[in-house]
Amino acid sequence: AQSVTQLDSQVPVFEEAPVELRCNYSSSVSVYLFWYVQYPNQGLQLLLKYLSGSTLVESINGFEAEFNKSQTSFHLRKPSVHISDTAEYFCAVSEGVGGAQKLVFGQGTRLTINP
Amino acid sequence: GAVVSQHPSRVICKSGTSVKIECRSLDFQATTMFWYRQFPKQSLMLMATSNEGSKATYEQGVEKDKFLINHASLTLSTLTVTSAHPEDSSFYICSALWRASGRVLSYNEQFFGPGTRLTVL
Numbered sequence: 001a002q003s004v005t006q007l008d009s010q011v012p013v014f015e016e017a018p019v020e021l022r023c024n025y026s027s028s029v030s031v032y033l034f035w036y037v038q039y040p041n042q043g044l045q046l047l048l049k050y051l052s053g054s055t056l057v058e059s060i061n062g063f064e065a066e067f068n069k070s071q072t073s074f075h076l077r078k079p080s081v082h083i084s085d086t087a088e089y090f091c092a093v094s095e096g097v098g099g100a101q102k103l104v105f106g107q108g109t110r111l112t113i114n115p
Numbered sequence: 116g117a118v119v120s121q122h123p124s125r126v127i128c129k130s131g132t133s134v135k136i137e138c139r140s141l142d143f144q145a146t147t148m149f150w151y152r153q154f155p156k157q158s159l160m161l162m163a164t165s166n167e168g169s170k171a172t173y174e175q176g177v178e179k180d181k182f183l184i185n186h187a188s189l190t191l192s193t194l195t196v197t198s199a200h201p202e203d204s205s206f207y208i209c210s211a212l213w214r215a216s217g218r219v220l221s222y223n224e225q226f227f228g229p230g231t232r233l234t235v236l
Contacts, residue, residue, distance in 0.1 A: 032222060043121075043208050043227040044159070051222050090158060101147065101212055101223055105158045 002027040002093050004106035012112045015083055021076040021109045023065075023091030033074040034092040034103070035065055044090065050074065061085075086113045117143050119211045121228035128199055129236055136194045136231045138209030144189035145211035149225065150182075153206040165192040199235040207231045 007022045025031065032051050036044040048059040055067040065076045074091060091106040118141040128134050138148055146167045151159040163184055164172040171184035181203075183195040192211075196203055210225040 036227075041230070041232070043119075043229040044210075045227070046224070101225070102149070102161055102164065103159075103210075103225065104161075107158045108156075110156075 002031065002095070002104045004091050004093050004104055006089075006091055006106035006109050008109050009107065010110045010112065012114060013081055014114050016080045018079050019077065019081050019085075019111065021089050021091075021111065023074045023076065023106055025072050025074065025091070025093045027072075027093060027095075029095055031093045031095060033065075033067060034094070035059075035063070035074070035076050036090045036092060036105075038088040038090065038108075040087075047076075047089070081111075081113050083113050083115065085111060087111060117141075117211070117213050117224075117226040119209065119226045119228040121207075121209055121231050123231060124229060125232045125234075127234045127236065130200050131198055133195055133197045134199055134233060136196075136207055136209075136233075138192045138194070138211070138228050140190045140211040140213075140226070143211070143213055145192075145213065146189060147212040148186060148192040149210045149212070150184060150192075150194050151208045151210070153208060153230075155206075159208060162194075167192075196233065199233070201235045204233055204235045207233060 003026050005024045013019045034049045035047040037047045048057045050067045058064045063078045089109045092103045094103050120139045122137045148165040150162045153159045162177045165184045165186040167186045173179045186192040208230040210227045212223050214223045
């Protein structure tokens with residue numbers, strides 16, 4: 001069985017400061033990894049994903065995440081945050097090639113940007 | 116991009132009544148849809164996998180007679196909460212699996228609906 005742990009339930013940072021949201025997973029099979037963002041009272045939007053290839057993946061709005069197989073981590077980073085980045089962020093995992101498409105989500109991290 | 120809608124966005128009902136929530140893929144066909152439940156300030160928990168033309172597959176601990184799922188067409192799945200009680204109050208989110216036509220992919224992206232907030236009085 002797969003599981004995802006997001007170590008921080010809340011992360012407050014100042015605007016233009018860097019941020020890292022931590023995510024660790026456990027799985028006995030190869031996995032795909034995802035970060036989703038959820039704004040208040042809305043569904044989830046895919047931020048970025050790792051399927052294969054380069055371990056560093058980037059989103060169009062400046063976020064990046066690095067897949068570290070030895071540490072079973074997929075931490076999300078942004079060098080300079082904006083007020084608009086305030087949201088709930090979920091890390092998720094699904095089975096890799098040939099596996100089921102079901103997503104297992106972490107507990108979520110609430111990112112709050114202070115001016 | 117692929118769009119998934121849910122209706123209604125918010126519903127309030129009395130205890131003992133049934134509520135139907137619709138999930139539609141607007142610009143693609145989805146043979147597989149998923150239903151999730153999210154409690155306040157918590158993560159999403161997968162309830163069931165909905166497959167067009169066949170019975171849904173429920174996750175362990177989810178009552179299939181309580182949460183009825185019907186995937187009658189390639190663009191519509193419905194979740195009916197039967198005999199709703201206050202503990203069923205939650206945010207229900209669906210997703211639809213997008214498969215590129217004519218291609219076999221190892222990865223198929225899920226597109227999420229905006230969610231339905233159910234409040235049972």
